[in-house]
Structures are given as C-alpha cells and as structure tokens.
Amino acid sequence: MGDLVDAMGEVGRVMSDRVAVIGMSIRAAGVRSTTDFWRLLSTGRSGRREIDNAELVRRRIPGRRYKDPTYVPVAYSMEDYLGFDLKAFGFGRSEAELTDPQHRAMLEACYRAVESSGCFIGSLPDRVGVFVGSRTSGHGAQIEHYSAAADSNVDLAGLAIGNDPDYMSSRVSYTYGLTGPSMTVLTACSSSSVAVHLACQAILAGECDSALAGGVALDVRDAGYTFIEGGIYSRRGRCEPYMASADGTVDGNGVAVLFLRRLDAALAAGNPILGVIAGTAVNNDGRERAGFTAPGVAGQTELIEEALDVAELHSSSIGLLEGHGAGTSIGDALEIDAATQAFRSSGAGVGSGTGECRLHSVKANIGNLTAAAGAAGIIGCLLALRHGQIPPNAPLVEGAPPIDLRGTPFKLADKTAAWQRSDQSRYAAVSSFGLGGTNAHVIIGDAEPELRLASRKGRSWQLLPLSADDPERLTEAVDTVRAAVDGASAEARQDIGHTWRTGRPELTTRAAALIPVDDTSTSVRWPQPVQFHTAPEGTPTLVFMLPGEEAGASDAALALYEAEPVFRSTVDDGLAAMEQVLPPQTFAAVRDAFLHGRYPTVTHVSQPVLHLLGVGQHAFLSDLGVGPDLLVGHGVGELTAAQLSGVLSFEDAARAVCWRSQTMSDIAERAEAAVRFTRRMRDVRLNSPTTPTVSCVTGTWLTSEEACDPGYWGAQLREHAPFDEALRSVVSEHPEAVYLQLNGGTSLLRTAQLREDAALALVSDGEASDSRRSLLQAVGALWERGVRIDWQAYAERDHALRIDMAPRTFERTPCLHPSLLEHCPGIDPAELSGKQVSR
Incomplete structure (x- = not known):
C-alpha cells in the first residue's frame, strides 16, 4: 500500500510539473480554423495567391509600381481580417477603427483558443497569464499621418492604446478579466515560441495556473512586394523551405494562439489534452555569426541540445521537426547543419541516409507569419499528433526539387506518413529563430490517455x-x-x-x-x-407557488428521491423530524411515498408528503443558486412557505405540518381543529419572514406580527380570503415576474391566470411519470427567462469531459479608419461593405 501511495504521489508530482496544451486557434491564408489548417497541411497545399492586374488597380496600387519587373504580386492573405464583432468584444465603432487589426484579431483568437478547450474565457476559475507577440505595424502611424494631412483630429491616447504592442497583452487581460502575468513578446520570428516558453515558465513557477500564448502578423499594406537582390524575400514569390529552388521567404498574414494549463489542473477539469510541453529552451546567438541578421550555427545547436535535456529525451525520440524554414539557401543550410549536430550529440544515428525524422515547415503552406510563426508550427505538430499523420512538404507536392539531406537524421516527403501511437511516446519539435539571434525550441509530446482524472457523472x-x-x-x-x-x-x-x-x-x-x-x-x-x-438585462423576480393539495405529484416523490441526492438528503432530514411526532403507521406511509412510490391521498399522509416534496425541490433549486423573491402558499403550502421564508425552522415546519394534517384528520369541525393547532404552534419559535409571503388569511402580504402569532396559524387552518383575487393581485404588482409552482401540477398557475411564458411547473400535468425530465425542463425554462443557474453546482451531480464543439458565431463588421481608405493596398475595397457572420 505504501508503494502505491508513493507511486501515485510521483504521478501527481509529474503532472503538476508539466504543462498541457488544452486549446488552440489559428487563422491564416486559406485557414479559418484548425480544421482548415489540417486540410491544408495534410494535402500539401498552400494559401498563396497571385494578385492579377485588375485587382491591383482596384487596390489602388500605382501602375508604375506593379509594372516594375521587380514587383512580386503575391500574398498570403488572411480572409476578412478587417471584420470584427463590435458588440461581442465591447467596442464602439470609432474605438475599433483606431485599433490595429492585429489587436482585434488577437482578442478573437484568444477567445477561440479557450473556447476550443470547452471553457468560456469570461469565467475561467484560474489565474490566467497572457504572453503574445505581434508584427511591427504602421497602422497607427498611418492614421496619425493621414489624419494630420487632412487636418482631422485624432484621439492620440486611444491611438496609442489601440496600436502600440505594449498594450496588446494588457488589452486581452482587461477584456476578459485575466489576472495572471501579462506581457507582449517582441523577438521577431521567434516571438510566439518565446511566448510559449515564458508561459510555461510562469505556469511551472506558480505565477499562474494557465496561460494564453501566441502571436499575430497582419499588414494592411500587404499586396505584394518589391524584390531586392540579395534580400530575404523570394524573387519568384514562393516560400519553399528546404528546396533546392528556394530563393527567399514570403510574409504571410495570420494569428495563432495556444491555451496552456498545468497538466494536473487540466486533467481534473476534464479539458481536452492536445499534447504536453515536454521541454522548451530560449537563447541568443550572441556574436558567433557573420552579422546581426545572419543565423548562428553554434547558438541553434546549443538551443536544441538544451531543450532535449530539459525534456529528458534523446533526439531519436523526435519523429517530426517543424523547422524554422527561412526559405533561403544559406538560412536553411545553416539550420539543418545545426539541427544535425544537435541530434547527433543527443542520440541520433550518424550514418548516411538515416532519415529517421521528418523535416517540415508550415511556412510553405501559409507564408512566414513572423511573430505568429512558432505558434502556427506548434499547432501543426499538435494536429499531426491528433491525426496520426505527418503532413507532406508542400513544395514537393507542387514539384519543387528538395535539397540533399544525405548524412543527416532528416528526410522530406511528398506524401503523408502514418504516425500512430505505439509503446513509445511520439514527440515533435519546433524551431523558431528570430532576426537578431533570439532562438526558441519547443518539444511537444503525446498526451497520456490513461491519465484522465475527471470522471463522468451524469443524469439520465x-x-x-x-x-x-x-x-x-x-x-x-x-x-x-x-x-x-x-x-x-x-x-x-x-x-x-x-x-x-x-x-x-x-x-x-x-x-x-x-x-x-x-x-x-x-x-x-x-x-x-x-x-x-x-x-x-437584469434577473427577473421569481415567485415560488406552493399548492396545498395533491396535484400530479404521485410519481414525483419516488422519482426525485431516486434521482437527486440533494432532494433525497433533505427529505431524509424531514422524515427524521416527522418520525418524532407521527404515529408509526402514518410515518411508514409518508416514508413509502418516497421509498416505494406509494402515495395515499388521505390528508394525514398527503400533506406531509407534499411538504417534503416542496422543501426537497426547494433544496435542489437552492443548491443551483435559485431562490424565491416572493412566496405564495395555499393551505398546507403556506406552512411550507413559512419555512422557506424563515418563519419556521426546518424541524419545526416538519412537525407543524404533521400536527396540522393530524388535526384536520382527527377533527371534522374546522373551528375546533384551529384551537388544537393554535395550542401546538405555541410550542415552536416563530420569526418574521425574510421573504415576502402572501397570507391566505388576509389575501395580502404576511406581516411580522401575523407570522409570529400562533393564533394566526390556527386561523389559517379555517379562515381564507378569496385566494384567486390574492393571486391576481400579486400578478398585477409583478407583471414581469416568473412564477414557478413547486410540489406538483399547475393548479395555482391556472388560478393566477398567468401568461403562458411566465408560468412554470416543476412537475407538469400529464408528465408525472417522468418527473426527472420535468424537473430539468423547469431548470432550463428558468434559465431561458434570465434566472441565474449555478452550473458549477449542477456539475457536482452531472459532469463529464470538456470538448471542442459548436463555436460561437461572430458578426464581422468591416472596421477601417476613414483616413486609411485611400492608403491601404492590402485591403480590397470590396471587403469594406456589408456584414458577415463567421465561426
């Protein structure tokens, strides 16, 4: 037993020292979701688009520019990136127009990443950090410049908040109420991978329990580019990493975000475990390179070795290397040289043609997302793990010639390769190298399916x-x-x-x-x-109505007693109190209504059963955070209401109901019965009502003096005001309230002549045989009408795993500052009219 405890403790320690990826989102050229992204990767296609002259004219590109032989009319454009749901994200139109589309896209991407984990970003229980990066943008400077030229005033503070990278992470934290560390990471093409590294460090250090990490790269000016001899951009407008034909990179547009959580917390919450971060490392090349913009082999080698050490892995465990893939002959060659050295020093074979690890780069599919490239690569690897396939190299699919990888641990392919689970865990690694030498390497492993801590509990x-x-x-x-x-x-x-x-x-x-x-x-x-x-907008007034006679509740007592633990425990407590005052035969009949579904209609049995049914239903609702603002009880139902309003304690109410029912059964004359009952009520403590309650005696609201007078409760047994008039009076005072009948049936709802939309019953007429369903229907109906339900409390009895499904649909209103209408070639004017909705 001690060994088992030690082993379980070790498993718990390992899980608390690891970070899981539980959600992700991506948008890029030809990609609106992770599903689109995998379709693009697995088929070896790209979102590259050549822009024809007609569109260039429409985008207001000067003829002298696009007719220049060095102009390359190619783009990896993210569809509809100006579209934004103003209401959903709490923006006014002018604020959205001032805000860089990168900031807006990041807000939505963070929402989506959390949503895919089966959570809502606005109600996360954890302390959540935010680590995101962005591409350098001229959006704010352009607005300021062109507004000044037009002699138009601009809110400079709003312009700074909406455009400066300093405020991107803070904007996310503020919008969603996230209280963990929040910082923007700017290390060029390694920004989002460095963000993942920092997020993991913060989680493992206890600074936060979960974190959002990623990057965004959008350019409103992107409509092709001018090729410069000796520069980093492709003359042919093709991004072809690791190909002999590679002649440079092409910038892409997109956003990619990961949602990370400490593994044990993710498992306990039932989040989907998309993968586990096995190890990360960050360094800089320093001066050991040809120049500031040149990559360094030594730095990249040391980086990969360090990440493998952190992950406690040999390089032979890595089945997929998602490379940086600069797409330049020098950059690719140096990257492969560095990776080969690192892999050999960490356990990879050294013979020629070993080819044990597939080499890939998503830049060939979606362009170079710069600040978002690393996160996009990680998402690609996670999708490969999920689908059990390593995607092909897109340039090879399109017929480009590969470079010679003989003598390295790597290989390229023009077809997908099976990558199924086995006894050995699967691992992928992602390299990101920023211009200036800040490098990051992230190793991702399989989720362990046997480590699912969240159990399923469910209602029928x-x-x-x-x-x-x-x-x-x-x-x-x-x-x-x-x-x-x-x-x-x-x-x-x-x-x-x-x-x-x-x-x-x-x-x-x-x-x-x-x-x-x-x-x-x-x-x-x-x-x-x-x-x-x-x-x-606000929570509606809720009125509980408690009838005083049997009404369609014959099956409800047994069904709810079997189905709902809170209901059952409340009834059991009430039965314990009633057993002290009821004759054994009568008590057995009351108990059998709940244990066996036997429900005699004689008064001395039915009234105690109705009371326990009502207080049990109230306890179930109260456990979900639902309670009455007003109470209406008829007959014995007013005693139940007295307990719910605090006039009687739980035990005293149970005894009082038994006394009342026994008195009415034993004494036919109501006046005499009212005197035996008044005497009994002098033995209990009576309090002022804490919830407004209708008096059956006066037909108005029960006063403190009446509630505390034993004589009132005796009079209640025999004297009644016109109850239908009292009900209609309540309805006229509270026309927008929601009225819920407890116990069974709809008798009081009908008497009150309520509009159909306002009248609800916990046990509907004609559905007594399915009281479990009827009870849950009522909960749903309350929620529909704006009554708050504590779904976390609901989950104590009914919970399972969280899944990625049915994402929220956002309205996409194009938002662009008026000063930019004539100066943004990256925007097709056709995109600026109308609204769309999009997942």
Missing part, C-alpha cells in the same frame, strides 16, 4: 442551455448541436451537455434542450425559433 437526461447573440445565430447553434447529438454515444452526449453548461457564455437569445443519454431512439424536442426567449 442532459440539459443543454443553448444561447447566441440573436435568433439567426441561435438557430445555427441548435442545428449544429443537433447534428452532434444524433448518433452520439452516451458518453459523448454527457460531454456535449457538460461543455454547454459550464464552457459557454450565457448570451441574450436562449433556448434549452433536453436530450436522453442512453436511449438514442427517443425523439428530442429541439427548440424552434418561435420558442426562443430573450433574457432580460
């Missing part, structure tokens, strides 16, 4: 609280979830439910769906647009 029905920004987008969300649910396994349905309840924002337009876990043949009542609800 899964409640899905679906929401969106408007009915059109909610319709799309319903259709997406419906497609995911159809044919899904029981475990997958649990995952879908848990993710929607705890990992998605609660937006204005709402609809709740209830799906069975095991019986996939059962038809699901998917909400239609006419059934959608618009939640109010």
